Amino acid sequence: MHQSEINAAGNLGLSVVRGGETYVVDPGDGWAGVPGKQWGSLRDYLPDFMPRRGLPEAVNEYRTRNLPNIWRGAKKVFLAEKLRLPTMFGALYLRVTRGDDVLDLGCVSLRVVTTAGVTYICADIAGGGSDSNLFKFHGFGTGTTAEASGDTALVTELTTQYATDNTRPTGSQAASTNTYTTVGTLTPDADVAITEHGIFTATSSGTLLDRSKFSAVNLVAANPDSLQATYVLTLPAGG
Numbered sequence: 001m002h003q004s005e006i007n008a009a010g011n012l013g014l015s016v017v018r019g020g021e022t023y024v025v026d027p028g029d030g031w032a033g034v035p036g037k038q039w040g041s042l043r044d045y046l047p048d049f050m051p052r053r054g055l056p057e058a059v060n061e062y063r064t065r066n067l068p069n070i071w072r073g074a075k076k077v078f079l080a081e082k083l084r085l086p087t088m089f090g091a092l093y094l095r096v097t098r099g100d101d102v103l104d105l106g107c108v109s110l111r112v113v114t115t116a117g118v119t120y121i122c123a124d125i126a127g128g129g130s131d132s133n134l135f136k137f138h139g140f141g142t143g144t145t146a147e148a149s150g151d152t153a154l155v156t157e158l159t160t161q162y163a164t165d166n167t168r169p170t171g172s173q174a175a176s177t178n179t180y181t182t183v184g185t186l187t188p189d190a191d192v193a194i195t196e197h198g199i200f201t202a203t204s205s206g207t208l209l210d211r212s213k214f215s216a217v218n219l220v221a222a223n224p225d226s227l228q229a230t231y232v233l234t235l236p237a238g239g
Helices: 042-049 057-082 115-125
Strands: 014-018 021-025 089-098 101-109 137-141 172-175 179-186 192-200 208-219 225-234
Touching: 042 057, 042 101, 057 089, 057 101, 057 208, 089 208, 101 208, 115 208, 137 179, 137 225, 192 225, 208 225
Parallel strands: none
Antiparallel strands: 014 021, 089 101, 089 225, 137 192, 172 179, 179 225, 192 208
């Protein structure tokens, strides 16, 4: 939207308690990637990634195109939820800014926490040289290979397209009861179509915690365009 057209607005946030478990209800704007978002059921997450009435046409078109990507991870998380099995998973949300226009694409991926990332966390708990606090660096790339738990890097990560060459954006960090959230923004200095994202322990190289592959998001440097990525790692209790 254009800045001159912005009017006062508000959102109502609701929490539902069922059997001692708290679920955060999506306020209806498609942007639920914030600390406190709890996994509840398929119905809770549908507004985050499904096309629906009231969203901009461009957002619904993107969500329709991206459904095969999000389904790779969603079907596994949904199965675990139905079986009442706690499962660790990451959710990636994207927001595109083009001049004064902002498009909340919503949740674009529920894949995939890596073996390397889990190994790193376990080493940190054991008091080794690892430091889980470093999982705050956002990598962006143009690779199109589907995610796998054995991934240790992005398929084709950006290099000179980063605002500072070969340097990933550093994200903010926050935590709630059972979620870790980091938000990072890419403002490329060259035109690029982003199709993958990862959370790392360093501005270059480092350990990959989670990799996501999604439908292309085109960014034009001259506008300038930017892409905000919100990554939410959920660690449910129970057993």
